[in-house]
Amino acid sequence: xxxxxxxxxxxxxxxxxxxxxxxxxxxxxxxxxxxxxxxxxxxxxxxxxxxxxxxxxxxxxxxxxxxxxxxxxxxxxxxxxxxxxxxxxxxxxxxxxxxxxxxxxxxxxxxxxxxxxxxxxxxxxxxxxxxxxxxxxxxxxxxxxxxxxxxxxxxxxxxxxxxxxxxxxxxxxxxxxxxxxxxxxxxxxxxxxxxxxxxxxxxxxxxxxxxxxxxxxxxxxxxxxxxxxxxxxxxxxxxxxxxxxxxxxxxxxxxxxxxxxxxxxxxxxxxxxxxxxxxxxxxxxxxxxxxxxxxxxxxxxxxxxxxxxxxxxxxxxxxxxxxxxxxxxxxxxxxxxxxxxxxxxxxxxxxxxxxxxxxxxxxxxxxxxxxxxxxxxxxxxxxxxxxxxxxxxxxxxxxxxxxxxxxxxxxxx
Amino acid sequence: xxxxxxxxxxxxxxxxxxxxxxxxxxxxxxxxxxxxxxxxxxxxxxxxxxxxxxxxxxxxxxxxxxxxxxxxxxxxxxxxxxxxxxxxxxxxxxxxxxxxxxxxxxxxxxxxxxxxxxxxxxxxxxxxxxxxxxxxxxxxxxxxxxxxxxxxxxxxxxxxxxxxxxxxxxxxxxxxxxxxxxxxxxxxxxxxxxxxxxxxxxxxxxxxxxxxxxxxxxxxxxxxxxxxxxxxxxxxxxxxxxxxxxxxxxxxxxxxxxxxxxxxxxxxxxxxxxxxxxxxxxxxxxxxxxxx
Numbered sequence: 051x052x053x054x055x056x057x058x059x060x061x062x063x064x065x066x067x068x069x070x071x072x073x074x075x076x077x078x079x080x081x082x083x084x085x086x087x088x089x090x091x092x093x094x095x096x097x098x099x100x101x102x103x104x105x106x107x108x109x110x111x112x113x114x115x116x117x118x119x120x121x122x123x124x125x126x127x128x129x130x131x132x133x134x135x136x137x138x139x140x141x142x143x144x145x146x147x148x149x150x151x152x153x154x155x156x157x158x159x160x161x162x163x164x165x166x167x168x169x170x171x172x173x174x175x176x177x178x179x180x181x182x183x184x185x186x187x188x189x190x191x192x193x194x195x196x197x198x199x200x201x202x203x204x205x206x207x208x209x210x211x212x213x214x215x216x217x218x219x220x221x222x223x224x225x226x227x228x229x230x231x232x233x234x235x236x237x238x239x240x241x242x243x244x245x246x247x248x249x250x251x252x253x254x255x256x257x258x259x260x261x262x263x264x265x266x267x268x269x270x271x272x273x274x275x276x277x278x279x280x281x282x283x284x285x286x287x288x289x290x291x292x293x294x295x296x297x298x299x300x301x302x303x304x305x306x307x308x309x310x311x312x313x314x315x316x317x318x319x320x321x322x323x324x325x326x327x328x329x330x331x332x333x334x335x336x337x338x339x340x341x342x343x344x345x346x347x348x349x350x351x352x353x354x355x356x357x358x359x360x361x362x363x364x365x366x367x368x369x370x371x372x373x374x375x376x377x378x379x380x381x382x383x384x385x386x387x388x389x390x391x392x393x394x395x396x397x398x399x400x401x402x403x404x405x406x407x408x409x410x411x412x413x414x415x416x417x418x419x420x421x422x423x424x425x426x427x428x429x430x431x432x433x434x435x436x437x438x439x440x441x442x443x444x445x446x447x448x449x450x451x452x453x454x455x456x457x458x459x460x461x462x463x
Numbered sequence: 464x465x466x467x468x469x470x471x472x473x474x475x476x477x478x479x480x481x482x483x484x485x486x487x488x489x490x491x492x493x494x495x496x497x498x499x500x501x502x503x504x505x506x507x508x509x510x511x512x513x514x515x516x517x518x519x520x521x522x523x524x525x526x527x528x529x530x531x532x533x534x535x536x537x538x539x540x541x542x543x544x545x546x547x548x549x550x551x552x553x554x555x556x557x558x559x560x561x562x563x564x565x566x567x568x569x570x571x572x573x574x575x576x577x578x579x580x581x582x583x584x585x586x587x588x589x590x591x592x593x594x595x596x597x598x599x600x601x602x603x604x605x606x607x608x609x610x611x612x613x614x615x616x617x618x619x620x621x622x623x624x625x626x627x628x629x630x631x632x633x634x635x636x637x638x639x640x641x642x643x644x645x646x647x648x649x650x651x652x653x654x655x656x657x658x659x660x661x662x663x664x665x666x667x668x669x670x671x672x673x674x675x676x677x678x679x680x681x682x683x684x685x686x687x688x689x690x691x692x693x694x695x696x697x698x699x700x701x702x703x704x705x706x707x708x709x710x711x712x713x714x715x716x717x718x719x720x721x722x723x724x725x726x727x728x729x730x731x732x733x734x735x736x737x738x739x740x741x742x743x744x745x746x747x748x749x750x751x752x753x754x755x
Contacts, residue, residue, distance in 0.1 A: 112574075112579055113578070113579035113580065245725060270724045271724055271725045272724060272725075272727075273725075273727075273728055275681065275684040275685075276727075276728075277477075277480070277674070277675040277676070277684075277685050277688075278473075278477035278480075278712070278715060278716070280470075280473035280474070280476070280477060280716060281470060281473070281474075281715065281716040281717070281718075281719030281720040281724060281727065282719060282724045284466060284469055284470055284473065284716075284720055285719075285720060285724070288466055300581060300676075301581050301676040301677065301679065301681075302676060303676075304581070304583075304676040304677055305674075305675065305676040308673070308674070308676070311593070312591070312593050312600065312601075312602045312605075313469070313473065313593070313600055314593060314600050329580060329581065332582075332583065333581045333582070333583050333676065333677045334583070335583055336590075
């Protein structure tokens with residue numbers, strides 16, 4: 051059998067055969083080594099890296115997924131045109147969480163097992179993202195969350211999960227309470243918000259108020275897709291809060307503001323980031339004038355970009371997709387920048403462990419889109435500070451002066 | 464006490480939305496024996512048609528209203544001719560499934576054509592500043608809806624009660640076979656019913672759009688409340704639908720205002736179940752001789 055594959059002039063056991071065997075063996079070892087060095091790391095090939103974009107492409111918050119996808123896609127396209135990262139181009143594969151935990155798990159499984167992605171990026175609905183965490187812990191795949199507001203992604207610390215997106219629920223609550231009490235000098239604070247994961251902010255708000263020995267004067271909730279909030283608004287009106295926290299999505303916030311106006315309820319509305327969009331001002335018109343909102347893009351406004359990175363992002367996004375992007379697209383673009391920086395720092399011999407280690411070396415990393423990003427071994431939440439904006443006539447947003455930083459609290463000049 | 468009366472007035476205002484939607488459900492059921500589960504999507508189509516007339520064609524609110532009625536009437540006739548007539552003798556399950564499927568198709572089409580964005584819809588009267596009646600506030604849009612829904616209810620009631628075509632519609636609903644034998648053109652009756660229903664849903668869509676946070680492919684969800692109102696009032700009674708709508712709105716407001724806003728839906732639906740246990744035909748409904 052051996053003779054079938056050996057040249058006739060080679061005598062088995064001879065010197066030539068020995069050299070031939072050594073060369074072949076060397077080649078085989080090299081090939082195995084090269085092959086395994088890529089195949090051992092799922093999603094990493096010689097010239098490509100597969101990234102799984104898991105986000106909400108359909109369901110009640112399906113509008114969000116397109117923005118998240120296009121934000122990251124734009125950055126990776128730019129990056130690929132410039133030669134990629136460490137010589138490898140990014141291939142982004144999208145999975146839909148449909149805003150439910152079960153779909154998030156099945157789509158993430160597909161991305162990990164069938165598509166063999168190297169890392170995950172994105173996120174959308176908090177309920178879906180939080181539902182994915184046990185699977186991420188089990189598989190050890192890195193996940194960079196660039197949108198969700200849930201603190202449960204990083205509290206307690208999950209070794210492979212990094213979060214630098216929207217204002218975290220616990221931070222948002224502290225910030226809103228501090229602003230209401232210290233900046234707006236409110237003595238009476240009310241609340242109206244949706245039930246479910248997004249409304250989980252209420253428990254943090256109540257905790258935050260305890261710090262000032264205060265309690266909400268009225269707590270009102272509603273379910274999706276309620277279209278009548280008048281009973282809640284009348285109760286709020288009777289309690290007469292100076293500041294009312296509005297934990298709602300755009301459409302229901304529009305109903306609340308409109309009905310508040312119809313029922314003669316006047317207050318300073320303070321909204322979460324879900325309403326801090328251009329869409330909110332478009333849908334509510336003059337009803338939103340005066341509304342104060344949490345802001346997660348540092349000191350950048352998409353309608354008035356200042357940093358070169360933000361100007362570049364807005365210009366290229368408008369050229370490619372034909373409309374003015376807002377904070378969701380920008381956060382996703384920034385997420386792609388930070389993840390790429392991690393991949394770059396992890397070096398040519400990319401592994402998931404190296405990526406995690408590299409991300410943990412980021413200190414005050416400037417994205418030019420968000421506030422600077424810092425991760426450490428013990429802290430996987432990256433945003434260094436937040437601001438608030440207020441809606442002015444003509445659908446303009448203006449920054450309020452104070453900043454709020456995790457661990458430092460409210461900073462008023 | 465002021466709060467109590469304001470809760471009642473606000474309940475009547477939101478109940479008027481439910482009443483308008485309930486009227487559509489009852490009309491279709493009364494005339495064709497069909498439970499139309501795409502009613503919400505027809506409301507959405509009416510609202511988008513009105514919005515297109517106002518923003519793209521730059522028509523005034525009331526001109527847009529009239530154009531939308533014409534468009535919607537034609538859509539209703541087309542729906543009946545293409546989809547409904549061929550399944551009219553099928554089992555109730557098939558009819559329900561077809562209307563559910565059509566609703567999903569319309570919603571998906573809307574999402575693909577106009578996206579998931581929510582658009583602000585103008586009020587009928589300027590900026591809808593509330594009117595003060597002592598300590599109680601009510602908006603012109605709410606008064607407009609209350610008046611229109613009561614007016615439509617009265618017109619439909621008279622139409623069914625006193626006109627030949629209305630009587631023919633009722634006869635068709637009771638027995639299509641007998642109606643045909645009596646010389647009634649049942650095909651025409653079906654088309655007319657769907658055209659009237661589309662006029663009604665378009666009217667509803669345009670009037671409620673500013674009150675439900677703007678127009679979007681998902682705005683038809685409000686039809687669930689209209690359906691509940693129709694059941695509460697009695698599915699065969701037009702005045703019952705209107706009363707059911709107002710009652711549902713007031714019950715919602717009072718339970719939200721005096722018990723708990725989080726449990727508002729639970730309380731309202733428990734009341735609905737209790738009401739149906741004691742009066743299965745609804746408040747104004749009559750016992751049907753047939754079982755489906």
